[in-house]
Amino acid sequence: MLASIITFVLYIVVLIAIGVITYLRAKSYSDYTLAGRSNNKWVAAISAESSDMSGWLLMGLPGAAFAGGFSSIWIMIGLIFGTMINWMYVANRLRIATEVYNVYSITEYFEKRVNDKSGSVALVSGIAIIVFMIINASAEIIGSGKLLNATFGLDYSTGIVIGLVIVVLYTFLGGYMAVSWSNLFQGSIMFIALLFVPLAVLVEIGGYQPVVESLWRQNPAFFQFLNGETEFFPALSIALGGLGVGLCYFGMVHVLTCFMSIKNSSEIKDSTFIATTWVSISTFGAVLVGMIGAYLFPSIGDPEQIFFAMGKNYFPSYMLGLFAAAVMAAILSSVSAYVIVAAAAFGANIVKHYAAEIDDSKIVNLQRAAVVVISLLAFLMSLKSDLVFAVALLAAAGLGSSFGPLVLFCLYSRNVNKTGAISSIIVGLVTVIFWYYSGLSAYIFELIPGFIASSLALIIGTKIGGGADAETVAQYDAYLDRLNKNKRQG
Incomplete structure (x- = not known):
């Protein structure tokens, strides 16, 4: 156990060191909010996907594969193609657009893109x-509590406090620059773990054949892409x-934000190739962990702890700290990104717009304060839920439907x-919340109706508002000119 604790502590020390180093480098508002648009292709790609x-x-994806078998592959395909299409068709345009409009956050971009001088777009998008x-x-903080409870036997509440303190410390210090470089480090840990662990366990248990034979005997539908559904609408829903x-x-x-930060x-x-490769291998490894787990631990109480169970049962005890670091890396990489983006929404949009006389250094300090407050609010919410997969999917659906069509x-x-x-x-947000709490999500994922309604x-x-004015069109054309110029230059 001592070796595991030392390994885990070293991982935390690296994160704090990144926070201190980036604190010394992040001097300006641009540095703290967007890493000064200095991220290279590796940092941008792996930081984006790990966060x-x-x-x-x-935790959630192996749990879904444990329960759904081959039907979980639809999720994997959605993640891979979603990643690739986003990088191919959004990343370059957004990077160029945000530079042309001279903005450092996505909501600042929305505001300038529609030429809103009232501040209402900044306010609504910032709150959302x-x-x-x-x-x-909060969904990720829940995961940190589960992790430290399962690995070191810590009380659940103590676990989430420890996770929170770590992420607040390095995010508070270095801002988005710290988040980016720490996510490169943590994303690499996640990738190695998901590449190595399922393959090592398969070798240990004699290959895939006993897994397939046993699961087939128990439930043939496990190997069907539609989970045995024969009715059209239930199958389509899956x-x-x-x-x-x-x-x-x-x-x-x-x-x-990662797209905007690339140098x-x-x-x-x-970056598109790096990100798509990272997601493809990592999600395949996660699904494989869940399916192998269904064979090894069929009666496990919480399927989201399969990865931990593999670590405890099939690897030396001194490696437990590495497993804890891998999962905590996955958790903290996202928490830090969520917190700094929320702080940027507060500082760069709400405060900057409604208190225009505040200089950038004071806005950075206000963003640091927002990091602490937002983290505490997430902590309070995490005390009321323990279902990581459902909470994370609801939030993802809310973001996708509220901002996806607008982007x-x-x-x-x-x-x-x-x-x-x-x-x-507003319509995207309301639709997702209504769909989820009305129970309609049992038939179709709330993001789909939310995305359609938002569009x-x-x-x-836009039609009711009279369309885009001449100034908005002129600014958009300037962005298109820059985009076309970059294409000609290769």
Whole structure:
């Protein structure tokens, strides 16, 4: 146990060291909010995907594969294609657009893109981001409590406090620069763990054949992509529920922020390959962990702890700290991203707009204070729920439907205005919440109706608002000119 504790403590020390180093480098508002647009292709790609996948990758997804078998592969496909399409069709345009509009957060971009001088777009989008980032962070903090309880026997509440203190410390110090570099480190740990662990366990138990034979005898539907469903609508619901996860990506503000932070748009092509490869291998490993776990631990009380169970039963005890570090890396990489993005929404949009005389150094200090407050709110919420997968999916659906259509329309259409933007955010948010709490999510993933409703609201709202004005169109054309210039330069 001592060796495991030492390993885990070393992992924490590295995170704090990153926080201290980046604190010394992050001198400006741009540095703290967007790492000064200095991230290279590796940092941007792995930081984006590790913060996106979160503790759900090592807990929720194996749990889904444990319960659903091959039907969970729909989720994996949705994640892979969602990642690839987002990098291919959003990353480059957003990186160029945010530089042309001279903005450092996604909500600042929305505000300038629709030429809103009233501050209403910043206010509505900022509040929505803060709410969903708190929900996301609380889901991950729940995971840290489970992790430290399962690994070291700590009380659940103590576990979530420890996780919270770690992430607040390095995020408070270095801002987005600390988040980016710590996520490169943590994403690498996650990738290695999900590549190595299932393969090592398969070798230990004699290969895949005994797993397949045993699970087939118990439940042949485990190996069916539609989980044995023969009725059209239940089968369609399973497929769309998995594939629909990919729609989340267009509105994942913490991932979009990674696109904005990359140093040079010419590196995005390489980042696309890195990110897609990382997601493909990591999600396959997570699904494999869940399926092997269904064979090894069929009566496990909490399927989300399969990864821990493998560590305890099939690896030397001194490696337990490495398993804890892998899962905590998945958790903290996301919590830090959620918290800093929410703090940016507060500092860069709400405070900066409504207190225009505040200089950048004071805004950074206010963002640091927001990091602490937002983390505490997430902690309080985490005390009321212990179902990581459901909470994380609800928040992801909220982000995807509230911001996904708006991001796409802003990047690909001239005709977007303030009325359309606000309508899109509100309708997407309300639809997801209604769909989830009405129980309709049992039939179709709430993101899909939310995304459709948000898109329609944007189109109708823009039309009601009279379309885009001449200044908005001129700014959009300047962005298109820069985009086309970059394409010509290769």
